[in-house]
Amino acid sequence: MRLGELSERSGVSTATIKYYLREGLLAPGRQINATTAEYGEDHLRRLRLVRALIQVGRVPVANARQALKHVDDDSLGLTMRLGAALWELPQGPEPDEADPATAAARAQVDRLLAELGWESAREIGALSPVHRSLVGLVALLIRLGYPCDAELMAPYAQLMHAAARLDLDRMETYASDTEKVELAVSSAVLFEPVLRALHRMAQEEESARRYGIV
Amino acid sequence: MRLGELSERSGVSTATIKYYLREGLLAPGRQINATTAEYGEDHLRRLRLVRALIQVGRVPVANARQALKHVDDDSLGLTMRLGAALWELPQGPEPDEADPATAAARAQVDRLLAELGWESAREIGALSPVHRSLVGLVALLIRLGYPCDAELMAPYAQLMHAAARLDLDRMETYASDTEKVELAVSSAVLFEPVLRALHRMAQEEESARRYGIV
DNA sequence: CCAGATGGATAGTGCCGCTATCCGACGAGG
DNA sequence: CCTCGTCGGATAGCGGCACTATCCATCTGG
Numbered sequence A, B: 001m002r003l004g005e006l007s008e009r010s011g012v013s014t015a016t017i018k019y020y021l022r023e024g025l026l027a028p029g030r031q032i033n034a035t036t037a038e039y040g041e042d043h044l045r046r047l048r049l050v051r052a053l054i055q056v057g058r059v060p061v062a063n064a065r066q067a068l069k070h071v072d073d074d075s076l077g078l079t080m081r082l083g084a085a086l087w088e089l090p091q092g093p094e095p096d097e098a099d100p101a102t103a104a105a106r107a108q109v110d111r112l113l114a115e116l117g118w119e120s121a122r123e124i125g126a127l128s129p130v131h132r133s134l135v136g137l138v139a140l141l142i143r144l145g146y147p148c149d150a151e152l153m154a155p156y157a158q159l160m161h162a163a164a165r166l167d168l169d170r171m172e173t174y175a176s177d178t179e180k181v182e183l184a185v186s187s188a189v190l191f192e193p194v195l196r197a198l199h200r201m202a203q204e205e206e207s208a209r210r211y212g213i214v
Numbered sequence C: 001c002c003a004g005a006t007g008g009a010t011a012g013t014g015c016c017g018c019t020a021t022c023c024g025a026c027g028a029g030g
Numbered sequence D: 001c002c003t004c005g006t007c008g009g010a011t012a013g014c015g016g017c018a019c020t021a022t023c024c025a026t027c028t029g030g
Helices: A005-012 A014-023 A041-056 A061-072 A078-089 A100-118 A120-129 A127-145 A150-171 A175-212 B003-010 B012-023 B041-056 B061-072 B078-087 B100-114 B119-127 B129-143 B150-171 B177-210
Strands: A031-033 A036-038 B032-033 B036-040
Touching: A005 A014, A005 A041, A005 B012, A014 A041, A014 B003, A031 B032, A041 A061, A041 A100, A041 A175, A041 B129, A061 A175, A078 B177, A100 A127, A100 A150, A100 B036, A120 B119, A120 B177, A127 B177, A150 B150, A150 B177, A175 B078, A175 B119, A175 B129, A175 B150, A175 B177, B003 B012, B003 B041, B012 B041, B036 B129, B041 B061, B041 B177, B061 B177, B078 B119, B078 B177, B100 B119, B100 B129, B100 B150, B150 B177
Parallel strands: none
Antiparallel strands: A031 A036, B032 B036
């Protein structure tokens, strides 16, 4: 497959594919001669993942490059590869330490983790980008006047834990670490939005049941 | 409160506040004379919501304006106000009807709704932006080679339905429709990211329990 | 054998969320 | 009463970023 066919089958313009090649998002094809390169099915697949990252996940090109580098880099263990790849994807806001709401938010998050018994999350604590962005988000909600304490979050956290168990069961069906990391990246970019859509649909459904469609 | 104080208490530059006033994201203050306007606590609160929409929710300015218009417009019933406001917030991708994966995705979504017994979601069907974006997302996952059928989604949908029940219980504690719509908008922009953070944290926690922190 | 595609390089475009600057009109401190 | 800082209002410009348009020498396929 050459550039034109890759473009046609992916729906991405040749100019854009060249741009991705330049930016290192896509590995160069197998060089046939000075003016021709051959691309395979894996290039098509990777190109689709790149498009999903950038267009659906709104991941900046530089972060997408880093995340994909971790997908391909098999010199690390699974846990580190997963963490490194997912940390490149957009997170919530950084907490504003000058804001008193941040301290209150951190206290609630710590209480939540204690109640849930999420020991490893407590150990990692503020080192984890996810933990930090959670604190930042809760602080913003508090500043807007919406209560967001451990009691409120706990039942949601239980639901998300159930979802996480389903996620890991699914991940275990893949043999290689590379496939697992790619699944994790694809899921963060495409399956989390699926969850969000299901959530909003469920809200509409439940609202219709309680109040009617009027 | 005048412009400078509003800027200081919100952490938003005066130039940016003026820009939001120009764009109609923020109601003008009460005019004292030709060169002075007075702002209240509600302006501060609305300004913080605008920042959350734009910076955290990455909502384009034009959509944020529309969404906030629906929050303030009490000429409609609650259901319509909720729908109109939330439809302005970013959705997933539009399905590509030329792609055969789209048809397969639509079939799976329809099967899912039938299995779950979500009757009103089935009735609204493709008219709902949420339904359309769900189809688009599932199609992308299928094209990437990840199975995403009704059986896989059903347990996640049940979890999201449980979350939706919690959401509506919370919404019922607010008296006025305006407060309810504002809660829904704030939740879509700030609480959905909280859920996402809890989800990722739960994944890390569950992964640590199954495989250790190595 | 020649029209058209290819890889490679470089400069330019369009969008969008701000931001810098200027202006004439106030108004509080001295 | 003066004056210096701030106010609101308006307009033009900036910066980042994901592309995109153009050019070129080099192949390829009918």
